[in-house]
């Protein structure tokens with residue numbers, strides 16, 4: 001099978017897919033004249049690999065609200081890249097067991113450090129606000145920490161004098177993406193470490209080395 005696809009640059013890598021024979025699976029950003037887009041790809045030719053790649057793409061759509069036209073690349077309707085958030089989206093999509101149903105994550109999370117639930121409200125035009133659902137000691141600091149986590153993980157903008165508010169630079173709502181980033185927002189450093197280890201377990205094999 002010839003590689004006719006122009007994959008562009010590699011955005012993220014899972015060097016050993018835990019749910020498919022430890023294959024390397026990667027996310028690329030095909031360079032096109034259109035808006036930024038992404039393509040899940042593997043050089044593996046194992047039987048069933050096409051379905052696995054399609055499954056990861058599907059999980060990215062459900063979990064992150066990224067869209068796909070037929071079998072084409074994935075992109076956001078706002079036309080922005082949101083590349084850091086997409087890296088996280090890809091990693092989370094690869095981690096999910098393919099046999100389980102995939103649902104978007106809720107816009108709230110139980111924060112162990114605060115011992116309270118922290119919710120994110122969409123205020124429109126890409127603006128979101130974190131808030132505690134109950135007032136317990138120290139929870140406001142955790143709310144601000146989680147807002148900062150979203151800024152780091154999603155390349156979101158901070159809002160002057162509003163430590164609990166964050167905004168997507170595109171000015172559009174991405175609720176599913178916020179729900180996904182929220183899982184890691186309480187501990188950004190652990191999220192960064194995890195991304196490194198998922199990429200470095202082995203190396204992506206070029207097609208020639210798998211003949």
Ligand SMILES: [Zn+2]
Pocket residue numbers: 076078079080082168170171172174
């Ligand atoms: Zn956007």
